[in-house]
Amino acid sequence: MWIFIFTELFLFGGLFLVYAVFRSQYSADFHKAAEETNTFIGTLNTIVLLISSMTVAMSITAIQSNQKGRAIRLLLVTLLLAAVFMVNKYFEWGHKFELKLYPGSAVLANLPKGELLFFGLYFMMTGLHALHVLVGMILLTVTIFRIKSGHIHTGNFSMIENSGLYWHLVDLIWIFLFPMMYLIT
Amino acid sequence: MSTEKHHISSYMSHGTVLTILLTLTAISVAMAEFHLGALSVAVALLVASIKGTTVLTYFMHLKYESMFTRIMVAAVFVVYVLVIVLLFFDYSFR
Structure with a gap:
């Protein structure tokens, strides 16, 4: 599982590099474009993801202490928080689309080059991250069913551990995405 | 495991x-x-x-993983930082 996490880190790491280079080349444009992103929704989603990471970690504790019902409830809370994250993302992107800021739009094409690059990276990176959130939700759902069916229990919890690791990875990537897209202007 | x-x-x-x-x-x-x-x-x-x-x-729970896993994770981050440093060396001396 850790090897897979390393490949994921380098996938996003590559995009972070692109961001770093263009940020240094077009700092004024990046500054202006970064002010467009909604810091409130970004902060809210950070809090949501951090709490969801804790509930996953707690559900592993529950499985290890043979508390099946509690583990399932904690994972359901995680799924709910993941859904909240996606709904927030929907409104956030929806607002950008209303402002005609989406990849390939005429408004975006007429912006200075640096701002165009910022929004390109913004949609690419938050989009790729949101895709990981969706995959994580599917993994957690499968995990819930496998706890229910008794495949995952105190003696065999590799799967909940690994989907937990994946979920923390999603959180970890967001921890770095959040300042890059929402905080640093 | x-x-x-x-x-x-x-x-x-x-x-x-x-x-x-x-x-x-x-x-x-x-x-x-x-x-x-x-x-x-x-x-x-x-x-x-x-x-x-x-x-x-x-x-x-890296704190409770084997030393091998911990070194691997640390190495990945060290490699990544090196990549960043080398990249910016390249860019700043062009």
Whole structure:
């Protein structure tokens, strides 16, 4: 599982590099474009993801202490928080689309080059991250069913551990995405 | 994996870790309000790194993994930092 996490880190790491280079080349444009992103929704989603990471970690504790019902409830809370994250993302992107800021739009094409690059990276990176959130939700759902069916229990919890690791990875990537897209202007 | 003896973290400790992470988030959001200029990038990345390390150590229970896994994870981050340094060397001397 850790090897897979390393490949994921380098996938996003590559995009972070692109961001770093263009940020240094077009700092004024990046500054202006970064002010467009909604810091409130970004902060809210950070809090949501951090709490969801804790509930996953707690559900592993529950499985290890043979508390099946509690583990399932904690994972359901995680799924709910993941859904909240996606709904927030929907409104956030929806607002950008209303402002005609989406990849390939005429408004975006007429912006200075640096701002165009910022929004390109913004949609690419938050989009790729949101895709990981969706995959994580599917993994957690499968995990819930496998706890229910008794495949995952105190003696065999590799799967909940690994989907937990994946979920923390999603959180970890967001921890770095959040300042890059929402905080640093 | 699950045949080995596992460290079971308490619910309380998870709560403590979350409190630390939320506090750090609050700090980085508050710092962004000050418009520290060039320093703001450094501060934001520093706080993010502390948060990332906290998640890796406690939520991803690296603290209780084998030394081999811990060295591997550390090596990945060292390689990544080297890539960044080399890349910016290249860019700044063009």
